[in-house]
Amino acid sequence: MSKALINTFAQKLIAWHGVSGRSGLPWQGNRDAYAVWVSEIMLQQTQVATVLERYPRFMKRFPTVKKLANADVDEVLAEWAGLGYYSRARNLHACAKQVMTEFGGKFPSDPSLLEQLKGIGRSTAGAIAAFAFHERAPILDANVKRILARLFAIEGAIQDKAVNDRLWALAAELLPSKSADMPVYTQALMDFGATWCTSRKPVCLSSEKKCPFEKNCQANLSDQVLLLPQKTVKAKSPEFDCNMLLMRWGNSVLLQKRPSKAIWGGLWSLPEGPWLPRASSSRNADLTVRELFAAALPSEKFAVYAKACKSIKRTDEIKHVFTHRRLWMQIWQTNCSKELIFSSPDLKWVPLSQLGRYGLPQPIKILLQGLSLVRGDDLKNSVVDR
Numbered sequence: 001m002s003k004a005l006i007n008t009f010a011q012k013l014i015a016w017h018g019v020s021g022r023s024g025l026p027w028q029g030n031r032d033a034y035a036v037w038v039s040e041i042m043l044q045q046t047q048v049a050t051v052l053e054r055y056p057r058f059m060k061r062f063p064t065v066k067k068l069a070n071a072d073v074d075e076v077l078a079e080w081a082g083l084g085y086y087s088r089a090r091n092l093h094a095c096a097k098q099v100m101t102e103f104g105g106k107f108p109s110d111p112s113l114l115e116q117l118k119g120i121g122r123s124t125a126g127a128i129a130a131f132a133f134h135e136r137a138p139i140l141d142a143n144v145k146r147i148l149a150r151l152f153a154i155e156g157a158i159q160d161k162a163v164n165d166r167l168w169a170l171a172a173e174l175l176p177s178k179s180a181d182m183p184v185y186t187q188a189l190m191d192f193g194a195t196w197c198t199s200r201k202p203v204c205l206s207s208e209k210k211c212p213f214e215k216n217c218q219a220n221l222s223d224q225v226l227l228l229p230q231k232t233v234k235a236k237s238p239e240f241d242c243n244m245l246l247m248r249w250g251n252s253v254l255l256q257k258r259p260s261k262a263i264w265g266g267l268w269s270l271p272e273g274p275w276l277p278r279a280s281s282s283r284n285a286d287l288t289v290r291e292l293f294a295a296a297l298p299s300e301k302f303a304v305y306a307k308a309c310k311s312i313k314r315t316d317e318i319k320h321v322f323t324h325r326r327l328w329m330q331i332w333q334t335n336c337s338k339e340l341i342f343s344s345p346d347l348k349w350v351p352l353s354q355l356g357r358y359g360l361p362q363p364i365k366i367l368l369q370g371l372s373l374v375r376g377d378d379l380k381n382s383v384v385d386r
Contacts (some may be wrong), residue, residue: 005151005216010176010185016212017188022195026055028187033107033132034065037095040124041088048194054083066105069096077267077359086359090266091119109133122168130182138171139186140164143193148174149229150197153218158229200226239278239326243287244270245296246367247309249336249349253368255358257346263322268358270331270367271296271347278328287312292332300342309334320363331367 022028025048027039038058042051061079062068068076073093080089095118099107107128108114114125122140129135145158148170156163176185196203196211203209204220211217219225247254255268273295287295289312293302312334320327339349350358355368 002152002216005213006173009151009174009213010181012212013188013192014176014181014184017184017191020196020209021188021191026052029183031132033109033128035059036128036131037107037120037124038062038092040127041092041119042083044088044124045085046083050083054080065096065099065107068093069100073266074268074357074359078357080359084362086267086361087265088119089359090260094118095120107132109135111135111137127186130186134179134182136175136179136182138168138175139189140168140171141190141193143197144171144189146199146229147189147193147197150202150219150225151213151217153222153224153228155228156230157232159232237322237325239328240275241278241328241330242275243273243292243295244329244331245272245292246270246315246331246333247336248333249339251353252349252351253355254340255348255350256344257348264361266359267361268348268350269361269364272329275327278326286314287332289334292334297342297347299344300347305336305340308336308338308340310337311335316367318363318367320361329363 027035030036030039039051039055042055042058058079062071062076071093073090076093077086077089080086083089098117099105103113109129109132111122111125111129114120114128115122120128123144124139126135126137126139129137130139145167148154148167149158152170154163154166154170158164158167176182196209202211202225204211204214204217204225211220214220217225219228245254254271256271257268258264258266260266273292289306289309290302292312293300293306293309297305312332315331315333318329318331320329352368360368
């Protein structure tokens with residue numbers, strides 16, 4: 001391993017950032033730990049262009065950790081529109097409450113204490129500590145793993161614990177000696193991985209720009225740039241079918257709050273039947289009102305409800321791709337002749353004009369808009385899962 005590269009890496013990277021790094025981002029140069037934390041969570045698994053639009057609005061709605069902690073979780077989910085991976089929003093809300101109750105409303109500067117907060121992992125804790133408190137704390141997100149694996153020819157799948165531990169040790173060894181350099185160094189790492197040492201088109205494989213590390217990068221010298229870091233082969237995502245009940249009564253639609261630990265946990269969606277493997281499910285089978293109610297509302301008095309909704313119509317089939325699975329949702333629409341009362345508090349008639357107050361999964365939001373149940377602006381504040 002090149003000691004010369006280790007000793008000069010931080011200096012070269014900071015110099016690179018001064019010329020080619022990103023600037024003008026609304027969260028840059030901010031030492032408010034709350035603002036740094038929100039931006040770091042938003043930027044996880046979300047494109048910068050999307051966060052550029054959503055971050056200022058979120059900060060305006062929840063300008064302090066106290067405001068966020070005191071908000072209703074549905075309000076937070078509804079404000080998370082367009083950002084996806086809604087569990088981050090739920091963790092933000094829970095973390096804000098922790099900061100208020102356990103740390104008197106102020107984020108701790110110690111990375112090990114930051115890691116104890118809901119939704120904050122080691123890398124995010126390092127970023128908050130570096131940006132807000134100038135702590136010499138390493139980060140190791142996907143971009144940084146790629147940079148280090150290429151520079152030092154780290155072999156093995158980055159998901160392996162031994163490889164990950166080695167990368168963490170290297171990330172700590174490369175830190176600048178001066179704590180005052182930590183914000184720009186940390187930002188430079190993020191920018192270099194996001195814009196230059198990218199996964200598929202790093203600048204070293206083109207003639208447009210000259211990488212400051214091209215003479216030291218072991219992957220470049222051995223012609224392995226696109227082979228590192230190594231990744232495990234993902235298995236094919238399983239596919240499922242389910243039936244969903246779109247029940248209307250007047251100007252209201254029936255929504256069901258999903259269990260907190262389920263997919264789309266804590267969001268409001270349509271009542272649904274069980275998920276069945278797509279290869280084995282009878283996708284073309286017609287259902288009676290009674291059968292659909294029995295599947296989607298098994299704990300309710302579905303026989304009574306079926307009498308108030310005598311007809312049912314098969315409508316759209318919607319495909320939604322999750323990170324590790326695919327789901328086909330067959331929508332069945334029915335209109336009720338009277339308001340039905342449900343025993344579960346997780347079932348609620350929601351006026352169409354108020355849907356924007358509720359966190360909705362993206363396909364359900366699109367469904368309601370596509371069927372012209374509500375105007376687009378009625379749903380503009382609803383949550384989107386990607």
